[in-house]
Amino acid sequence: MKRPNVPTDIAEFERALAECLTIAVRAMPDSPMLSITLRGDNRIRTVACSHARAELLDGLQAAAGRGPVLEAIKIGRPVTVGDLATDARWQRLAAESPEVHQVHCEPLESEGALLGVLTLYSRGERKLAEESLLVARVTAGHVGVLFRTALDVARMREVAAQLKEALNTRAIIDQALGIVMAQRRCTAHQAFEILRHVSQDKNVKLHQVAATIVETVSGEPPQRTRFQEPPQRTIGRSS
Template identity: 30%
Template sequence: MEIELRPKRAHPQTGAADGTSGAACFRGRSTPPPAFGILLDLRACSDEASLQLLSLAAASALSELAGCTLDCTVSLVRPGQAALVSGTSSGAIGLAQADQSSGDGPVSRALAGHLAVIVNSYSADPRWPSPWHPLTEAGYRSLLSVPLHLQAESMSALTLLAPADDVFAPGVIIAASAFSKLGASSYLSAAELRAAQSAAEHLQTALQGRTSIDVACGVIMGQNRCSYRDAFHILAQASSHRNVKARVVAETMLQQLPGGAPSTHFTE
């Protein structure tokens, strides 16, 4: 893995020069990245809420290693859907959104699958001249954005912002990359759990609705001495005439029975 860093003004970083715009390259060290655990608890009621939990976890986990309090944003761009950006502060979220809108900056580069680092505010990266002014205006002096792999056919990025220069040393970058893999796995697990819960709720609703229809048909069969098919036809006609769902017609009819609608119980 090659990591491109801008050199410090007074004390250049050591490394093998690559001959491009005074940058220095660092190759992955043999030191293993820090262990962050098996999975993060990102369970929430929505994708945006899970992304918010991920940004908070990343800022908490990496601030100590970086030596200062970091802000964090998580960006998720999906085809045919509105882009999601969650983060630990409104300023950080605004910077990420502006970068995504322009399509020309470190966050956009990370969304495309590339590592993007801005190290020192006093040594602006010539690739992205525009982000520097809003970055410093928002109170930040360095930035790191790494790719995330949250969903198929989507683009995602984890962005860390620091109020000081020289924060994102090679060790911090390696740790951020390792955390991005953990964060992606944790988000996918939370999304799968949310989808399973939603499917179970829809199934429960469908079963309850079908039960109301069946009981209502039974009542109609008793009142009209007809078959189930004829009873359902009567219920369907009432649904069509009132322009409401058959389940609603059935539930309304059952509520008018002496004692009200019978209760329904499902055994899990």
């Protein structure tokens, strides 16, 4: 599976993941320890957990280079360990975490890309409840939606920043066009062609050529247009 791009506002995304775990663990009758581990370049990182012990267990597997979490990431499918103590594959993990009896890893996906794993560590000897496994699957789906939403927001912020920069440079170009039109007594189209040819000849961006013209004539750098963010809308009860 391909590796997804990560949202730029990591802190906000991770806070939302922590809230997902808080809600999930309350809905699980056997109250397992939960963690969300995201995969990166040749490593995994625990970004949210319901108990510090769950993060430590993730870390033990990362350090050893093997474990249910890494197996789920490798195959891209759920991995369930019915009895950690008797499973020959994970003897080291069992030895270092004797209180954990069962483990379930649910892959986290978004638009066909594997994000990481939601892991349940059960400290009880009884089999993980079906309700807990159902909650894990539902939570994994919500994490995928949350990731897409966070990524869309990050992309929109990037587009907005690019648009602001484009509008700012356009304002500088318009100032230079006015100067060229007055000096050459030509149309706006002809003035633009003059700027374009200078830009190509000197291998300099058009807005930089425009800024030089404005500064040469006015004696000071061109004034950039200031764009203010619209006020954020607050959702709440109307008074």
